[in-house]
Amino acid sequence: MTPEPHHLLFAALADPTRRAIFERLCRDGDxxxxxxxxxxxxxxxxxxxxxxxxxxxxxxxxRPDGRRTHYSARVEALAPLADWTERMSGFWRDxxxxxxxxxxxxxx
Numbered sequence: 001m002t003p004e005p006h007h008l009l010f011a012a013l014a015d016p017t018r019r020a021i022f023e024r025l026c027r028d029g030d031x032x033x034x035x036x037x038x039x040x041x042x043x044x045x046x047x048x049x050x051x052x053x054x055x056x057x058x059x060x061x062x063r064p065d066g067r068r069t070h071y072s073a074r075v076e077a078l079a080p081l082a083d084w085t086e087r088m089s090g091f092w093r094d095x096x097x098x099x100x101x102x103x104x105x106x107x108x
Contacts, residue, residue: 031070
């Protein structure tokens with residue numbers, strides 16, 4: 001059974017260090033593992049593992065450049081998450097509207 005795209009996104013972004021790495025790539029553009037490690041507060045191997053999770057979720061792309069690899073955020077990969085959020089907003093909006101109707105009838 002293949003997980004839905006938003007499941008992978010939630011799992012990848014659930015970790016605060018991964019979220020921080022992704023946000024930094026969004027803000028600062030292409031960065032190497034060394035650059036990301038300097039500001040992450042974790043070891044280089046840990047940053048590499050976090051990047052692998054982000055890459056599997058489609059949130060990060062990489063570009064080899066000689067001995068270095070540059071990583072960049074793929075913000076378009078957030079689209080399934082935005083779609084899911086929109087669906088859930090509609091679901092809750094409908095539920096609150098129904099609740100409001102029930103409460104209004106109770107007040108009469």
